[in-house]
Structures are given as C-alpha cells and as structure tokens.
Amino acid sequence: MGAGIARLVLEKPGLELAGAYARRAERAGMDVGQAIGIAKDLGVAIEPDLTTAVKHTRPHIAIQATCSKLEDAWPEISIVLRHGVPIISIAEEMAYPACSSPAIAQEMHDLARTEGVAALGTGINPGFVLDLLVIAMTGVCARIDSITATRVNDLSPYGPSVLKAQGIGLGPQAFAAGVESGTVAGHFGFPQSIRMIGSALGLNIGRIEEERRPIVSKVHRETAFVSVAPGQVAGCAHTATAYDGDKPIITLVHPQQIRPELEGVETGDTIEISGMPSFRFEARPEIPGGRGTIAIAVNMIPRVLNAAPGLLTMADLPVPAAMMGDARQFLHARAEERHHG
Amino acid sequence: MGAGIARLVLEKPGLELAGAYARRAERAGMDVGQAIGIAKDLGVAIEPDLTTAVKHTRPHIAIQATCSKLEDAWPEISIVLRHGVPIISIAEEMAYPACSSPAIAQEMHDLARTEGVAALGTGINPGFVLDLLVIAMTGVCARIDSITATRVNDLSPYGPSVLKAQGIGLGPQAFAAGVESGTVAGHFGFPQSIRMIGSALGLNIGRIEEERRPIVSKVHRETAFVSVAPGQVAGCAHTATAYDGDKPIITLVHPQQIRPELEGVETGDTIEISGMPSFRFEARPEIPGGRGTIAIAVNMIPRVLNAAPGLLTMADLPVPAAMMGDARQFLHARAEERHHG
Numbered sequence: 001m002g003a004g005i006a007r008l009v010l011e012k013p014g015l016e017l018a019g020a021y022a023r024r025a026e027r028a029g030m031d032v033g034q035a036i037g038i039a040k041d042l043g044v045a046i047e048p049d050l051t052t053a054v055k056h057t058r059p060h061i062a063i064q065a066t067c068s069k070l071e072d073a074w075p076e077i078s079i080v081l082r083h084g085v086p087i088i089s090i091a092e093e094m095a096y097p098a099c100s101s102p103a104i105a106q107e108m109h110d111l112a113r114t115e116g117v118a119a120l121g122t123g124i125n126p127g128f129v130l131d132l133l134v135i136a137m138t139g140v141c142a143r144i145d146s147i148t149a150t151r152v153n154d155l156s157p158y159g160p161s162v163l164k165a166q167g168i169g170l171g172p173q174a175f176a177a178g179v180e181s182g183t184v185a186g187h188f189g190f191p192q193s194i195r196m197i198g199s200a201l202g203l204n205i206g207r208i209e210e211e212r213r214p215i216v217s218k219v220h221r222e223t224a225f226v227s228v229a230p231g232q233v234a235g236c237a238h239t240a241t242a243y244d245g246d247k248p249i250i251t252l253v254h255p256q257q258i259r260p261e262l263e264g265v266e267t268g269d270t271i272e273i274s275g276m277p278s279f280r281f282e283a284r285p286e287i288p289g290g291r292g293t294i295a296i297a298v299n300m301i302p303r304v305l306n307a308a309p310g311l312l313t314m315a316d317l318p319v320p321a322a323m324m325g326d327a328r329q330f331l332h333a334r335a336e337e338r339h340h341g
Numbered sequence: 342m343g344a345g346i347a348r349l350v351l352e353k354p355g356l357e358l359a360g361a362y363a364r365r366a367e368r369a370g371m372d373v374g375q376a377i378g379i380a381k382d383l384g385v386a387i388e389p390d391l392t393t394a395v396k397h398t399r400p401h402i403a404i405q406a407t408c409s410k411l412e413d414a415w416p417e418i419s420i421v422l423r424h425g426v427p428i429i430s431i432a433e434e435m436a437y438p439a440c441s442s443p444a445i446a447q448e449m450h451d452l453a454r455t456e457g458v459a460a461l462g463t464g465i466n467p468g469f470v471l472d473l474l475v476i477a478m479t480g481v482c483a484r485i486d487s488i489t490a491t492r493v494n495d496l497s498p499y500g501p502s503v504l505k506a507q508g509i510g511l512g513p514q515a516f517a518a519g520v521e522s523g524t525v526a527g528h529f530g531f532p533q534s535i536r537m538i539g540s541a542l543g544l545n546i547g548r549i550e551e552e553r554r555p556i557v558s559k560v561h562r563e564t565a566f567v568s569v570a571p572g573q574v575a576g577c578a579h580t581a582t583a584y585d586g587d588k589p590i591i592t593l594v595h596p597q598q599i600r601p602e603l604e605g606v607e608t609g610d611t612i613e614i615s616g617m618p619s620f621r622f623e624a625r626p627e628i629p630g631g632r633g634t635i636a637i638a639v640n641m642i643p644r645v646l647n648a649a650p651g652l653l654t655m656a657d658l659p660v661p662a663a664m665m666g667d668a669r670q671f672l673h674a675r676a677e678e679r680h681h682g
Contacts, residue, residue, distance in 0.1 A: 008483050128481055132660060136477055139640050139661025140469060140633035142349050202666035269622075275663070276636075277629045281610075281622060288618045292481035295617075299480055319473060319660050320480025322616070325543035 001090060002065035003036035004294040009063075010038075012298065014327030017042065019057030021050045023066055050076055054083045061305060063297050064089040068188050070100040077108060077119060086117035086304050090297050092188035094121025095131070096196045096313055109311035118307040122300050122314055124292035125151060126189030129269050130252050131196045132314040138201060143276040147197065150253040150270045153286045154260050155235065156223045166236040166256050167214060169226045175214040175233045186212040186238030187254045194242045194250050200315040204244045213237045221259040234258055299323050302330035342431060343406035344377035345635040350404075351379075353639065355668030360398030361387045364407055391417055395424045402646060404638050405430040409529050411441040418449060418460060427458035427645050431638050435462025436472070437533035437540075437654055450652035459648040463641050463655055465633035466492060467530030470610050471593050472537045473655040479542060484617040488538065491594040491611045494627045495601050496576065497564045507577040507597050508555060510567045516555040516574045527553045527579030528595045535583045535591050541656040545585045554578045562600040575599055640664050643671035 002022075009015045020032045028048035031041045047053035054062070062080045067073050070093035077094075080087045098105040112119045121127065130149045138144055155162060167175040167184035178184030191208055198205040217234035220227075228234045235257020242250040260267055268284040303317045314320070323330060343363075350356045361373045369389035372382045388394035395403070403421045408414050411434035418435075421428045438446040453460045462468065471490045479485055496503060508516040508525035519525030532549055539546035558575035561568075569575045576598020583591040601608055609625040644658045655661070664671060 011483075124481060133477065135662045136474065136660040138663035140465060140628055140637050141663040142352075142632065142636040142639070144663045144665055200660075200662040202664060202670050204666065277632050279624055279626075279628050281624045283620055283622045285620075287481055287620050291483065291618050295483040296481050298483070315662070316659055318657055319477040319541075321476045321541040321656070322479035322482040322485045323543060324485055325545065329543050 001290070001293060004290065005063050005065055005090075005297050006032060006036045007038065008294055008298045010042075012323065012327050013325065014329070015298075015301070017044055018059040019053050020044060020046045021053040022046045022048065050079050051083075054080055054085060059085055061085065061301055062087045064091060064094075065297070066091075068092045070094060070097050070104055074104050074108065078111065081108070081111045081115050081117060081119060084115045084117060086112075087119045088297055088300050088304055089119070089121050090123045090127075090293055091121060092123065092126055093192060095123065095126035095189060096192035096199075097121065097311065099191045099195045105311060112311055113309045116309045118304045118309055118312050120300060120304050120307075120312045120314070120317070122296050122320075124287065124289045124296065125187075125254075126192040126196070127314055128292065128296055128320070129287060130189075130254070131193035132320075134193075134197055134271050135200045135315055136319065137271055137273055137279075137281060138275075141273060141275045141277065144201060144203070145274045146247075146249050146251070147274070148251045148253070148270075148272045150268075150272075151286055152255055152260065152265065152267045152269075153289060154258070154267050155256050156258045157290075158225070160225055163226050163258070167233050168235060168258060169228055170214075170233045171231070172214050172216055172233060175236075179212045184212060184236060186210075186236045187256065190238070190240035190252050190254075193252060194240060196313055196315055197250055198242065199313075203242075203249055205249070206243045206245060208240055208242045210238065210240045215255060215257045217263070219262050221262050223258050226258065228258065235260075295322070296320055302327060306330075306332045342631070342634060345631065346404050346406055346431075346638050347373060347377045348379065349635055349639045351383075353664065353668050354666065355670070356639075356642070358383065358385055359400040360394050361385060362391045362394040363387045363389065391420050392424075395421055395426060399424075400426055402426065402642055403428045405432060405435075406638070407432075409433045411435060411438050411445055415445050415449065419452060422449070422452045422456050422458060422460060425456045425458060427453075427648075428460045429638055429641050429645055430460070430462050431464045431468075431634055432462060433464065433467055433529035434533060436464065436467035436530060437537045438462065438652065440532045440536045446652060453652055454650045457650045459645050459650055459653050461641060461645050461648075461653045461655070461658070462533075463637050463661075464530075465628065465630045465637065466528075466595075467533040467537070468655055469633065469637055469661070470628060471530075471595070472534035473661075475534075475538055475612050476541045476656055477660065478612055478614055478620075478622060479616075482614060482616045482618065485542060485544070486615045487588075487590050487592070488615070489592045489594070489611075489613045491609075491613075492627055493596055493601065493606065493608045493610075494630060495599070495608050496597050497599045498631075499566070501566055504567050504599070508574050509576060509599060510569055511555075511574045512572070513555050513557055513574060516577075520553045525553060525577060527551075527577045528597065531579070531581035531593050531595075534593060535581060537654055537656055538591055539583065540654075544590055546590070547584045547586060549581055549583045551579065551581045556596060556598045558604070560603050562603050564599050567599065569599065576601075636663070637661055643668060647671075647673045
C-alpha cells in the first residue's frame, strides 16, 4: 500500500515526495524509487528513524501505511503530529479511533489541536464503501429503520498474510479454532464502520455482534499463493450486526474469498436502506480495494490540509473527490498560508 | 415541497417550526397546519411579508422552497441573510449559483460572510444524485477519464406545471417549438451539477451542450393530470455533455416521462466512472425525487449551522446523513453558542 501511495504521489502534479520512512530495517538507506518498484532513483533515501525523517524533510503532510491497529499506529502518528505535520492513516482502526481506544483518540485529538493540524483515518473499507457511502446515501432519507451493506470481494490477488488472516487453506475445524484463538481475524473495521454510521446518523447503537463463518469450497480453487481442495476453506464470511436494544439496525456483510467465480459467486458492493424512502444501490463488480485505498488516501490530502485542527473521521470532512490537475488548486487560502506563508 | 419540508420539521425532535412565509397572497394569515395539510392548527400564521416574518420569528435557520431560478431566489435569500439567519434553498440554480450569475453568487457570499452565517443550495437533483454522489464515487479513483450519470425517473405523480415544462402531451412539432422558445425546459440543473463536479475534481470544463429530445409514446399513457395518445410526447429526454476541448468528459442523462413502465422502461440512477479504476454504481428504481429533496433539505440543517460563514455548495460540507434522534445533538459547540449563547 505504501508503495502504491508513493507512486500516486509522484504522478500527481502539485505533489512532491518529501521523504520516506520504513519500519523494516533492511530498507534503511535504500532509494525510494527502488523500494516502490520504479526504474529510476528519486534521490530520496528511506530513513529508518521516523523523528529524523520528519525533522529533516519537514513535509506538509504525512501518509501512514504501516499497520492496521490503533495501538500500533499511534506512536508513529504522535511523532508526526508533535512536529506540526498533519497525517492521513490507512490503519483500519484509525477510521474511527474512539472505537478501539477512547483514551488514545482523545489524546490524539488534543495533540492535533495543540499543534494546529488535522489527523484522519481513511481507506476503501473502513473509510468508504461500508460507512461513508452508506452515510451519504441516508442523506436523502427522512427516517432510517435499518441498513444492510454488503461487500463481496475477490482475494485472489493477495499474498500469504491476507490469506492467513481469512483462514484460507485451512480445514473447517482448524478455521473454527483460528476464529477462537484470534488468528483467523476476518475483516478489520466493522466496529469502526458501525460507530461512524451510528454517530453520523445519531443512531442508538448498543451491542455489536460479529460472526466469522468458513466459506467451505465445493471445488478446487487455486491462486499463486494457495491451493484449496474441496472441503477446505476458501474464505471467511464475516458479518457484524449492531443492535438498538433487541432490534438489528446496521448489518454489515463482508465475505472475502479466493476465486469466487468458480462457484458462481458474483462480487459487488450493495447498500440497502430501509426507511423513508427505502432503496438499494449496488456496484457489480465491487469497487477495487487496493487501488481504491491508495487513491482515497492521496485524494484526501487537500481536505486534511484545509480542515480545522483535530482528529477527524471521513464523516467530518467534505466528500472525497478524485484530484485531477494540480493538487495545489484544492487548497483554501488559509491552508496555503499555513504551508507557504 | 414547502409543505413536505414543514411536515418533516414538525416530526423531528429538536426542531421547531418558528414561522412561515408564502408568496401566494391568498395564504396570508392562514394557519401553517392548514396550509400543509395536517389536521390540527399549529398556532403559527403564514406571514405574507418576508422581512416581517424573519423579524418577528427570529428563526435559527430558514429553508427556501419557493422557486427554481437564482434571480428569483436571491431577493428572498438576501432578506434572510441580512437578518443574520443562515439559509438552505432547494431552488435548483442555488445548487451552484456561480453558474447562472457569478455576480449574485459573489454578492451572496460576501453578505453571508458579513453576517457570519452560511447559505446552501441542495436537493435530490441538482444537489445529490447527479453531482454530490458522483463526486463522492470519484474519491476512490486515481484518475478520471470520463463520467456518465443517468437518472431515469417517473413523472406520473406530478401536476400540470411539471408536465408542461417537459412538453408532455404535445405533438413532436409543438415540442420542438417549445424547446426553441424555452417553454419546454426539461430538467433544471445540468450546468449546476456539471460545474459542481468540475470544480470538486479540478476538471477542465469548456463548453456544455444540452439536448432536449421528445420521448414520443408508442402507446396510450395517462395520469390524473394528462392523457397522451400514441405519437404524442410522454416526456423529455434531456442530456448535457461537458467537454474538455473536444473530449466529452461529463455526460448527464435525465429522461423524464410519465408511465415509463408501459413501454418497459426501467427507472433508476446509474453512475459510471471511467478511469483508474472504472466502475458502475446503480439504484433500481431511482431514489425518490420529491421525498429525497424534502429529507436532504432538513438533514442539512445542522451541517449549515456548523459551517463556516459564506455561500457553500454540497461539495464544501460533510456528507449529508439522515438525522435520527434529537437534531440538537448534531450541533458543534460553536454553532450551539451562536444560537443559544
């Protein structure tokens, strides 16, 4: 993800890649061009110490693509903010940080305000398909009774770490044990998406129940990274249901598997609103995940630079938009002054 | 529309109907309850003079539902703003006012800033389906090559003035003459939607071409208000294309007709993005127009109260969201202070 974001930053007029930091020690000193797989050297070396990277390069904004969990993301975010640099993170738990830790979220908000900059979590999901887009669709409703949003995607292009987190290649019993022990995690981000929707709509969200079921393959399925025999697990059907009292009010469904087409499963995104009015919106196939996350992280740059200081969610900012032409045209006068004054 | 908005305001906890103004002299002094078709009197009389209405009721916000055109909307908006009252308008040309008159838009922006309040144009379309939703969808794109958005709807519930503006019931020659003279206007709002998208994405929009073709019925179609014989016009197929040089970059398609199902026409909203990535999003049937406009006008109340002063478009504000529970929970501290301090 980090490499894709860096490549897109390099392509966009008005943006410059000021510097780069990587967690992996073996990348220290490597030219960014080589690290992100483009032919030429960029004259920007990967810095293994984040404080040094921020101090030396003095970026106008940072994009974090190093991890999924808030506790893991926070030390890096805190260093960036303490140098007065706004930040966009694609860590899934950053989509709605108060969900994992109200204390860290409050500390982050206070620090960002003290430093006069904004911090935002984004991504395709959480951050867009199963939350921001759902919220936007409800904008034309006088009343919401319930919401169901479904994302059926194809994990075939993904590597071992993603496949393992979905339990792909396991037998059904090993899958159940993995769910129990936490090694089969399924999708990261349901509670974040639910809290973002709940907060934006003023819903009364009580308990959230999550379920991870194995997608047991009837056929042989194979990718470059895994081979699944009939009877083995080809993916994880992960759902989350949020209740208002005993009434299910938000249901998010996200089955992720390899080679869905081999059993006639059509991929896609569907948002169903039941209320006044009721309607259904769908994309067939689904909006691409990896490319979407890369794009939205970069597209949010001017929104975050223009924003009031503090910790923000996607629901606090103007809608994302593709950024065509020179990125600097999207900066408001105040943001320009801050960064060039 | 005004009656529907007033009814929804009355239903929402945390909102109060402070007063009402109507252009039609015959409504002066009538109780609002009677005017909007609810059984009981509300103890709020319709005021025929807008200045008096604003001065006497001192509302926290006004919603305008009196007209379509900017020149027509502006005198009322100016009275409201000059009393320090923020305003939401569903006048179609208010969706992107600089499109009809950069001078009025500038004057409105300056007045709103002087008074420290915000002004916003919204509605289902322009304001949502063919612009804001399109913009949001592009947020996951690294590059946009072209955009096509289509709204196929059903005008059967609408009355004589809407049907006349679409040329419904005319012969094809009378339709062509009506397009020529301007009495067959088709959809109001294409240039506004295109400019809103163009500005949000930084597209280079040159000329905009609009075409209004008759939907000549093959069958007999009838509603409570009009009867259309085979060979007569059942609707107006209105399209607008925006060019970057000679390249069509945004195409908006909005055929509006009565009884589309009689010729097997399926209604719906479709957004097709061609770029990196390309995808297609659709709703079948379309998001209801009248109810959607009423809801979004009311749902935007806290967004406008929280906003920085000035003339705003839907693309400048956080995404709309259905407003469930008490409306006051959506106000930021600054807005609450302004209105209750």
